Amino acid sequence: MLNCADVRDRLQTLTRVDLRQDDQLRLHVAQCAACASADRAAQVLDDSLREAVLRDSVPTHDVRQAVLRRIDRAEPREGSRAFILRVAAALLLVLAGVGTWLVYRSVAPFEALARRHHQDEVVSAAAQEWITEPEGIAGLIGERIDASPAGARAVVANHVYAGRICRVGDARLVHLLATDGRGPVSIFICRDTRRRDLHASDDGSGDGLHSAVMASVDLTVVVVGPISENDANRLAKTAWSALTL
Amino acid sequence: MATIRDERTTRLESFEAAAMPHLETLLRSARHITGERHIADDLVQETMLQAWRAFHQFQPGTNCKAWLYRIMLNLWSKLRKKQQPARYIVALDEVELGRESAVLTNLQLSTALDTMPAEQRAVLVLGIVEGFSCREIAEMLALPIGTVMSRLARGREKLRAALEYSSRSQETTKC
Helix, strand or coil, X not given: CCCHHHHHHHHHHCCHHHHHCCHHHHHHHHXXXXXXXXXXXXXXXHHXXXXXXXXXXXXXXXXXXXXXXXXXXXXXXXXXXXXXXHHHHHHXXXXXXXXXXXXXXXXXXXXXXXXXXXXXXXXXXXXXXXXXXXXXXXHHHHHHHCCCHHHHHHXXXXXXXXXXXXXXXXXXXXXXXXXXXXXXXXXXXXXXXXXXXXXXXXXXXXXXXXXXXXXXXXXXXXXXXXXXXXXXXXXXXXXXXXXXX | CHHHHHHHHXXXXXXHHHCHHHHHHHHHHHHHHHCCHHHHHHHHHHHHHHHHHCHHHCCCCCCHHHHHHHHHHHHHHHHHHHCCCCCCCCCHHHCCCCCXXXXXXXXXXXXXXXXXXXXXXXXXXXXXXXXXXXXXXXXXXXXXXXXXXXXXXXXXXXXXXXXXXXXXXXXXXXX
């Protein structure tokens, strides 16, 4: 229960909104004539100040117009902000696309390049630096791939009739030619751990070629030729096994 | 582009309906709080512009007036850190002695208010004129609620003193 001192204190320190919601105070004021009088006096004081402040109307026209002008001037910024956001989103998409392409290019195109290389250098017979002696080819493999002589010879024995060092994309590798009856088959071998996540692909390019990839941590074998996918896989696996054993 | 235009028009209509009706109240309060008419006008313009820019954050159905006051008082607080505005003082010799006592009382109170420290003026205008609670004022001015209450009490004392002085002056004039 509030006493008179508490009520007088609240009448001084609280706003009218607070006082109206103060049930204890309202109860006391309803029962205490002195505090009711103090409450009325406080109310008169507040009302007087409110009346003093509100007595003059404040012209708003100029400020309103100024506000609307500034809002209007702010519009292009709103519009340009939306435009900038859209351009930024488009740029992000382009960057994401380029990034994805670069990642893809760093891995998958090796196989595609090998296919093109096979077309250009084997089918078109553009390359002139082929080694045809079996021992020379085995030496080339052993030297370049650091394979055992037995493994290199095993690869050459698998119908390989020519070999050379070539560049496919950013990789230097051994390029072997093997026969399969339907045309020359290219076997690309490289020591390149970045190629280990290549996957064999089927013939989707329309060039009549199939390609297959066998890759381990430090050795990649890509086979490209006018052969079936199974044969490409088998050949790649045979070469890869011979060199890694 | 048409969509952006439509969005802006809809937003402007909502803004005009929710915020613009409080323009006069804001202006009046700003003039008493800042004590300078041109500073008050600039302050309210800036308040409305900020409110427009942040209008997407305003929740329809909540207290727009309190939201606008929070923006305005925040701006005013920053403004005061840069410059101390001169007080707007109505000199008592401007008062025509033949006017009615009610007008004199209003002027006395208005003058008393305008000569108070800015912090006290703000609390009185928000609490007594605009009808905010102590808690709301404390939030708007980023003050402890106890500080708001004590400023309210001291402000009322000064107003009461101004009224008593006014009454005594009128009695003396009659004699």
